Amino acid sequence: MVSRVIPVEAFDLVIIGGTGDLARRKILPALYQRFNAGQIGKKSQIIGAARGEMTSEAYRAFAEEAIREFLDKSDVKVRALKSFLKLLSYVTLDAKGETGWEELAGKMHSDRIRAIYFSVGPSLFGDLAKRLHKHGMAGEGTRLVVEKPFGRDLASAKELNQMLARHFDESQIYRIDHYLGKETVQNLMAVRFGNMLFEPLWNSQYVDHIQITVAESVGVGTRGGYYDRSGAMRDMVQNHLMQLLCLIAMEPPAKFDPDAVRDEKLKVIRALDPVEPDNIVRGQYEGDGERPGYRNQVESRDSTTETFVALKAHISNWRWAGTPFYLRTGKRLKDRASEIAIIFKDAPHSIFEEDGQRHNNILTIRLQPNEGIELGVTIKEPGPGGMRLVDVPLDMSFAEVLGPDEADFPDAYERLIMDVIRGNQTLFMRGDEVEAAWAWTDPIIAEWDGSGQAPEPYAPGSSGPESAMFLMHRDGRRWREIKP
Numbered sequence: 001m002v003s004r005v006i007p008v009e010a011f012d013l014v015i016i017g018g019t020g021d022l023a024r025r026k027i028l029p030a031l032y033q034r035f036n037a038g039q040i041g042k043k044s045q046i047i048g049a050a051r052g053e054m055t056s057e058a059y060r061a062f063a064e065e066a067i068r069e070f071l072d073k074s075d076v077k078v079r080a081l082k083s084f085l086k087l088l089s090y091v092t093l094d095a096k097g098e099t100g101w102e103e104l105a106g107k108m109h110s111d112r113i114r115a116i117y118f119s120v121g122p123s124l125f126g127d128l129a130k131r132l133h134k135h136g137m138a139g140e141g142t143r144l145v146v147e148k149p150f151g152r153d154l155a156s157a158k159e160l161n162q163m164l165a166r167h168f169d170e171s172q173i174y175r176i177d178h179y180l181g182k183e184t185v186q187n188l189m190a191v192r193f194g195n196m197l198f199e200p201l202w203n204s205q206y207v208d209h210i211q212i213t214v215a216e217s218v219g220v221g222t223r224g225g226y227y228d229r230s231g232a233m234r235d236m237v238q239n240h241l242m243q244l245l246c247l248i249a250m251e252p253p254a255k256f257d258p259d260a261v262r263d264e265k266l267k268v269i270r271a272l273d274p275v276e277p278d279n280i281v282r283g284q285y286e287g288d289g290e291r292p293g294y295r296n297q298v299e300s301r302d303s304t305t306e307t308f309v310a311l312k313a314h315i316s317n318w319r320w321a322g323t324p325f326y327l328r329t330g331k332r333l334k335d336r337a338s339e340i341a342i343i344f345k346d347a348p349h350s351i352f353e354e355d356g357q358r359h360n361n362i363l364t365i366r367l368q369p370n371e372g373i374e375l376g377v378t379i380k381e382p383g384p385g386g387m388r389l390v391d392v393p394l395d396m397s398f399a400e401v402l403g404p405d406e407a408d409f410p411d412a413y414e415r416l417i418m419d420v421i422r423g424n425q426t427l428f429m430r431g432d433e434v435e436a437a438w439a440w441t442d443p444i445i446a447e448w449d450g451s452g453q454a455p456e457p458y459a460p461g462s463s464g465p466e467s468a469m470f471l472m473h474r475d476g477r478r479w480r481e482i483k484p
Contacts, residue, residue: 008421010043017119018048024066030413032067036080049093059090095124105135115420117145126163133167145174154438161431174420179240180427181412184371204323211341214329215482224298231305236329238441258425269436273314282455283308283465285332291460306455307331310468332460335482338367
């Protein structure tokens, strides 16, 4: 099977914050990979823009260093890299002043798609949007890419939406969540809506419960300053896990169209019940002899910021009434692994009474590190000795089924940036969707702030706080073991 590479028309892409960490680690390597794959034409241009003084030649050297640092050596082709760097130039730009704006406008082409990537903090969004409009760069052909965090609560998200709406139409705004660019996340829609086998069973009549796990083995590292102001709820649950929940729970859209898909996701968020305090657990990792605890990595030594969240959510609609959704995410856990597990109910009657065990069918969608889909089924254990049942996986690891070349998926940023250029908003959050997610999240955070209760400590390398285990055990269920 050969992947189809579809080139795009020549375009202009401006990376505001073009010398920042995100540009260095993700955006520039992603653009090179798409150029190397033949998706970016040689007449396109990529403009880095930031406050610092830098020549275009120096910016090309900066980009080359980033590409060589963050991509495997086998991915860096000398001839392709040399051609890619010719597309790059640099403009010194002041977000709050007038420096560089005329020069930037002069570089842009009015007859092609213009993508402006805000790789900066949200405090600058309003100033940047205003100046783009003032200098004639906010017209119909312009697409605006904004990074999370999109606000830190409902009020600030509304304010950001209003700032951007003064100068850009909603159809021009691409709120990026890199989790939605993962191949397996998109495959979730294909599995659900492209297979008659699953969709008839995708409801509370057949599904016992659903688990969503996003576990990280690392701590906050150098992100302590940002993380201590956000915590796991704002950093992960409000966006990444919420988006995964929506894709699992949403109704089939009338067609595979950006607004049709996002309409159904919005319905899910609005159908979420408020989370009761006893259905949520907060945790904060401690240190050990080798690894520092969270409070040793942030400025506040008595910080009550959570690095772990586990919760039980309910969706009040006909499809999911009575089916709990268990979500958990945390740092410094046993392994790095992300998965969605749909646990189906037991058969209504078992003819194998002597077996005495529960045999659930489980559909597992692995997001990282080994992307794939696994369906657990029950069979007879081979050999003599009677009808002994055993659970076995029907495992579709993409690398094994498709081969190493086909399973070498593009990075999420590669896919999402090209979707911006093509004008496909399916994998990007709409403004009302973001606001609805904050409206559900805010009361949870307010409850924590009002209680003053510190998060429960947990050991590094564990599965999280003990209370998170009890959240499942009291319902007669268990978390699936975190597996890399």
